[in-house]
Amino acid sequence: MARERTLSEQAFEQFPQALIIVDREATVISLNSVAEHLTAGRPAADILEVRTETGVNLCAPNGALRRALRLGTRINTHFAYLFRLRTSDDPVRVSYSVSPLRLKGKTPDGAVIAIHDVTPELETIEARDALMLAASHELKTPLTTLKGLSELLLDFDLTEAQRRELLQDLHGQADRMEKLIGDILAVSRIDSGRISVDFSRVDVADVVAHVGEEVHPMLKGRTLKCRVPENLPTVMGEARKLHQILVNLLTNAIKYSEPGTQITLSVHSEPSAVRFEVSDQGVGIRREHLPRLFEKFYRADDPAVRRTSGTGLGLYIVRSLVAMLGGQVHVKSRHGKGSVFIVTLPRAETTARPRARVAAVAH
Secondary structure: OOOHHHHHHHHHHOOOOOOEEEEOOOOEEEEHHHHHHOOOOOOOHHHOOOOOOOOOOOOOOOOHHHHHHHHHOOOEEEOOEEEOOOOOOOEEEEEEEEEEEEEOOOOOOOEEEEEOOOOHHHHHHHHHHHHHHHHHHHHHHHHHHHHHHHHHHHHHHHHHHHHHHHHOOOOOHHHHHHHHHHHHHHHHHHHHOOEEEOEEEOHHHHHHHHHHHHHHHHHHOEEEEEEEEOOOOEEEEEEHHHHHHHHHHHHHHHHHHOOOOOOEEEEEOOOEEEEEEEOOOOOOEEEHHHHHHHHHHOOOOOOHOOOOOOOOOHHHHHHHHHHOOOEEEEEEEOOOOOEEEEEEEEEHHHHOOOOOOOOOOOO
C-alpha cells in the first residue's frame, strides 16, 4: 500500500501537465511542479484565477470548477480559449479540464484540475495561417499577370516580336510562382523536421558554377562576379542544399539592388571551414532590423524593402539549411550602401563524416 502511494505521488509530481487538487470550497490542497512553475512564484490560489476572454472565472458560480462539483461530471474547455493568471500579466493560453473527486458516496469531495499550456499548438496554427496568407498574397500578383498576358495573346493579333515578349513575361511569372511554391514546401519540411541531409564531400567550385548559371537570367542589367580560388577544399554537406542557400542569397541581393550595380559571390578557404560571401550595392538594412532578419515572415519596415515583393521566407530557409549543414550565417550591412551575407561551412577534411540523418530545426 505504501509502495502504491509512493508511485501515485511520483505520477502526480511528474505528470507533464499542471495538476491542482482542490476541496469543495476551492481551496488548493496540492499542486505539482508544473503548476508551481505556472504560478511563477505567486500564491497557489492564483492559479485558479484563470479567466476566459469573456471574463468567466474558473471558480465563478457558472465556472467550470463549480459546475463540475455541482453536476459531478468532468468539464473540459477548448484550447482556443485565452486565459490570464492576472489581468496585469501577459496572456497565458491554456486549456483545462476539471474532474470531480469522491472519497465516499456520490457527492464530490473535491476536484482535480489539469491545465495545459497550448501556446505551442496555437503558435503552430498561427504560423500555418500566416504562411497561407503570405502565399495567397504573393501568388495573387503573378496569377493576375498570367491571366492578363494570356488574354492579350488570345484576343489580339500580335506581331511575332510582341508574342515573344509576352511569352517571356509569362515564363518569368511562372518562374516566380515556382520559386514561391518551392519556398513554401521547404518551410513546411523544415518546420516538420522532414528534411533529410545526406552528408558527403561537396565540390564548392562546381556548385558555384551551377548557381551562377541559374541566377544569370535574373540579373537584368546587374553584374555578377564569382571569385572562387583554385584548389579550394571540399566542404562536408550536401550539394543541393548549398546550391539552395547560395541561390536564395543571390536572389535577395538581386531583388534589392538597382540595375547597373555589381553583386559578388566570393569563396575563401579557412583552416577549418570554407567561407562564402554574397555582397551587393543595394538598399542595405537598417541596424534595428538586423536581429530579426532571419525570422520566418520577417520583412523590414522600410519603403525600399516594401517596394519589392516577398514573403520573408528566403532568409529563414537559408538559416535553417546552414544550421543543418553544421555551419553559421550572419550579415553585415549599411543602410543605403549594401549588404554582405557570410556563410561558413566545415571543411570535409576537418569533419568526421556523419551518417545521413533527418534534421529537425526549431527556431
